[in-house]
Amino acid sequence: MQVIETRSEGLKRELKVVIPAADMEARMVERLEDVKGKVRINGFRPGKVPFAHMKKMYGKSVMAELVNELVRDKPSEILSERGEKSATQPEIAMTEDEAQAEKILAAQADFEFTLNYEVIPSIELKDVSGISVTREVVEIDEKEVEEQILKIAENARTFEDKDGAAENGDRVTIDYLGKLDGEPFDGGKDEDAELVLGSNRFIPGFEEQLVGLKAGDEKVITVTFPADYPAANLAGKDATFDIKVKTVAAPGAVEINDELATKLGLESADKLREVVRGQIEGQFGQITRQKVKRQLLDQLDALYSFETPERLVDAEFENIWRQINTDLEQAGKTFADEDTTEEEARAEYRKLAERRVRLGLVLSEIGEKAEIQVSDEEMQRSLFEQLRQFPGQERQIIDYFQKTPGAAASLRAPIFEEKVVDHLLGQIKVTDKTVSKDELTAEDEADDKPKKKAGKKKAESEAAAPVEAAAEEAPAPKKRATKKKAAEDDAAAE
Template structure:
């Protein structure tokens, strides 16, 4: 094989490979010898079909197979010989090929950068802690009680308000025509729950029992039924009944209804839950400070293909959010005006992902087999019982999927290692002050190249950091398919996100992705509904 480098700019490389025709022919001959004994043809004994007839029957397919294997082997040999570490799957194109001809292949690849030695000395962090108060426990107990609330029929003249339950019949039409799944009877919906498509519940405020109401809505662009996406619809609603929520108090009786001795035992159980939640917020704030300092102290080129992939992920989430805003057009216009800011966030995330991966490798951070087994078993619980073993086998056979599963724990371990290196000062604050520190840009430690803007806030984004060099994000699992619209056509396709959620997810201060995305060869089993 002849190799000629045609491009060498920054992290981008391009090559022209020439695979001799004789090499491809030799592969075809070897395959013919392999398959000939299994060929069956009328008039010939098994294994005695003449070679020329075997070639006539199977030659084209074998030549294609030989060409593909030669190209694949040639690309792998190129990567090894040139000591290339691809950031993303190389782009391979066949320029010229044919029977008796040399195969000419072009290969374009963007490589991972040589990450400079990380500067991890002199890190200074502030740990904001919040003591658990009686008021917090009272609030948590009352929230739990509200979640168990029941409803009583309201007086006939009562007008439905947010928090009330409306029992209704409905029939929807698009362009004046009924559509499948657009009709339902006796459906109960708590106003303000966000279960229905945007705008539906708001228009039921003020209705009374036996009222008839015309509700006009627009199906979201991400609605799972293709022919309804973005379509305007009119629903004729008949209100059967309005119910009001019964007051539920967090007292001994409520606790005993849950099988506990009394409210004191419930508060003890809730205290541990509240402590875990507050500790999570404390860690989020510390992690943000840590990654801000790392971003400020390290600047190196990153593969634009990685940045493009990360930006596309951010942008898709932003578009999803915009479709749920009161004025989707205005939300999209705002997005476009800040496109450069979001791209800077994507670049920062890629850089931090590569940096954390390098720090972990250089300092022996790893996820051991016992921890990995626990992760696999935990993830398998998301699937139907009959699919769990297939999921386990899928993870074992697909390194990219295993890397994605391992990534969050690996990132946490790298962060914990860096916490151990940092000088940490403690300060007790209120919960509101801690929340404000997380949400406010003034709560960040800024520096050159941070890539921050006023949207970078996220304390819930999942990290996707691999401990492989130039980490990878593995394949996404297929979601359980939702059936075509039936009586739930008015149901929202997803919970309505809070404003700027996608931008929050874009914050590398909390999510330090190493986002090289490579497709897996197999699909994971569909998650249970």
């Protein structure tokens, strides 16, 4: 076998692989000899079939098997011998000329194919001891815990039917039918909907018009959907709702005690406080973690500058670009609304894709050198988390990860990345700083406001692209309803 490098430009490689016809024929002969004793052909005793007859009957099919096996197995062997890693699955090209293909199958011509691929660049790891990050920590006080428990108690309190008019704080049970220009619209109808007046769950102006109604009352109300409403067909539109009030119920007292804890499946109010405190600490801890990680990745990005595999960048850009356009569509906005153009946005997100791929390669190299592994137990926990997010689709999710190439890598990559980040945090200077809740969340809240370059923060939050050499990333399972569809299914709710 000959391997001839026909292209070496930057990270791009092209190899021509030639396997002489004599070698192919020798492989075929060896394969036929192996099965000779097993073949049964009418007129011949087992093991006594003349080789020439065997070759005539099975030679081409055996050669076709050999071609498939060589194309499947040889690329990885060749790259290993060359000490190279392909950024994606190599592209393989063979002759498309039927006459030439027939000659190859008849062992009358050399078998040739080409490999096109990009190599993972060689990365010389830098000293990270000079990196320092600030870890903002919020001290959770009892007031914060009690406020959260109070909200839980308010949501869990009971209501008792009453005969009088509905007031703020009362719960009404209603049927409603929404109309645009007098015609019902999809998702604008519900029966036995429960709504606590003053909760601001429904679109502005809806709940206020129910105050004063009694059980049995009917009323037509007029509202205007917000301009940024998720369902584009309703955003900014005036609509009417035919309302029928079925019951009005007054709220019971809000009490924080062992009885409340029992309703929630806990043994005592003290245990409830402990659980709530843990949840709050977890929520703030996630924000702290993301801020620390962002600082770390920003400084790593400043340390490294190297050419990135174009195909990886293309794939990462397409992922980002698809999400950006989905966000714009769901918001009913254009690039002009975001004070940019499609061309400018493409250029910016292309740079972001390059950053993510570069950081992914760096983290991958650091993890490999540190011998960081992802255990089977960690993979199982990640899979269970996927199952929890898609209730009712457990079988489909399991089948997806078992049968889809690259799907397991999509579970492994984020776990691996977090473990590499933990490894790095043990090597750099981390300074804790106690801050208030508002200080910790200030930047994140600012990021939620409309800003130039649609979806930028969302894209940047996933700062390093997961890199799995020679593996194609498979699409994640989809939930049953999109955000837009969910919004339309409950059109009166904000």
